[in-house]
Amino acid sequence: MQQHTPIAAPATRALARTPLIPLVLIVSLFFLWGVANNLNDVLVAQFKKAFTLSDLQAGLVQSAFYLGYFLLAIPAGIFMRRFGYKAAVVFGLLLYGAGALLFWPAAATATYATFLLGLFVIAAGLAFLETSANPWVTLLGPRESAASRLNLAQAFNPLGSITGVLIGQHFIFTGVERTPAELAGMDAMARTAYMKSEAAAVQMPYLAIGLGVIAWAVIIVATRFPRTAAEDDGSDAAERGVLGRLPRDGRFMSAVLAQFFYVGAQVAIFSYMIRYAQATMPGTADKTAANFITAGLLCFMAGRFAGAALMKYLRPARVLGTFALVNVALAATAAIVPGSVGIYALVASSFFMSIMYPTIFALGVEGRSDAERKLGASLLVMSIVGGAVITAAMGATSDRFGIAHAMLLPMSCFVAISLFAWRRSGGGEAVA
Incomplete structure (x- = not known):
């Protein structure tokens, strides 16, 4: 999901004792899910053109996306406790990348349902990232600077959101718009060509995002992260009965x-x-x-x-x-x-x-x-x-x-x- 905690200046002295490269890699995740969240705002308008949708049908972009969050939030937490923070982050990135890559065949076939499936898979990945990255950042360094590290990480989320809108504005919006009357005046072949070109506009941006996110997952796999105290203490006894x-x-x-x-x-x-x-x-x-x-x-x-x-x-x-x-x-x-x-x-x-x-x-x-x-x-x-x-x-x-x-x-x-x-x-x- 989008922005979670107020932004504050980091405690520089405490952060100096924090493992820098692991922290940078995890902080970058806050930027990446900000990009995905606010690209959806552009997709609502773009798909309305590409598929001549009603406002309700266009709004299904967000329905598919946030349904992924809803269904995967608790499974992500269980996965994280079972396999650790790193595994949850890597799995989340792979899901994010796979969902973005689904946009290529969805655009090639101009199939709205496949786009919605891609968005659901992206959101499933983000559920894993948000569930694991927030607490992991607080553990990557001294306890007294945990809040500062999380605030620093959250500062990158709205930057990602703005980047997502700019990507959509300059690389997805084609600038070609047709009124309902103009569409009605086109022959079937011209109308189909216009709608396919609008659907295809998302292919390259999401291909780049998908490959970039998967590459980031590979970098995290190859990076050695310090073991945290929370991962050393795996007791779940205190959680019994809480769900009820x-x-x-x-x-x-x-x-x-x-x-x-x-x-x-x-x-x-x-x-x-x-x-x-x-x-x-x-x-x-x-x-x-x-x-x-x-x-x-x-x-x-x-x-x-x-x-x-x-x-x-x-x-x-x-x-x-x-x-x-x-x-x-x-x-x-x-x-x-x-x-x-x-x-x-x-x-x-x-x-x-x-x-x-x-x-x-x-x-x-x-x-x-x-x-x-x-x-x-x-x-x-x-x-x-x-x-x-x-x-x-x-x-x-x-x-x-x-x-x-x-x-x-x-x-x-x-x-x-x-x-x-x-x-x-x-x-x-x-x-x-």
Whole structure:
């Protein structure tokens, strides 16, 4: 999944005692899954052209992707505990690469279902990477600098996200667009040729990504990593019974539900940002519309810094609730005032979404035992299936009522997040 923890400056002295090459290799993974996540936002628009899809059908890009996360999160955790961090990372990279390579035959046959299968396989690989890379980074060096290393690694995730959008904008979008009337006026051969050329535009970028990711897996296999204390202590006794307890814990499950709504809102907004811009500002080219996603991701990065600073003085739940309420207003603006005002409101919402995933995650595992944290982390990763459910629901709403009115769906998600935050804050006051 996408961005998880606030960004902070690393502790340079502590990092100097960390094995540098292994750390660089694992930190790079945060960049790689950022690329994959936000390339999907481009694919939604590209496949809509290539296969003349409805908004609901185009939204299946995200449904296939986040279903992979949902189904593989717990198996990835089991695999990691059985075979270790390195094996889980290598297996995740191989799945990621295999899914990307599936785009070549999918484009050659212009088969949408094969593209969706490729996306599912990519997401399955990313479930392994996210489940293993986050804790592994904290173990590659001194315990006192663990948080700094993880924050450093997370800084590369939004950079990957921006890179993914730029790859799509400049190497996938062809700049050739046909209106429904123009397509209807073409003969069958010309229309088929146009759609095949649009589908083929993804071949070379995903071939390069697939081969690059597999090469990275080979490098990791060939690199010697220090053995961690966690891998030396393989006892699972403390985890017995946790699986039965956590799903019955209302406090924990409220965090899982809030995470479901957050990821759903974020993915839906980014997935349909290009569609919204083109529908509400006629004449906007897809390459131009993609700039709004890039601007949103830059706002996301800025929000990370601002949110981290605010949390030095305010309780995290209070900041989360305030940011959620702001996004209720911004999403409502996009629904009520379509056009340039609405698109800038959606871009601004990225700033306030930035702290939501890590804050909800932290509130969910707060005060838990180590065993509960491990399983709780897997369940919270599974909750990002909201990206599949909410995005598909938003596509169906757009097909029936229009893309502007569909923004009421993420608005409702932010309402739910604000309620979760309010309950957790208990009207919390500023803290020193």
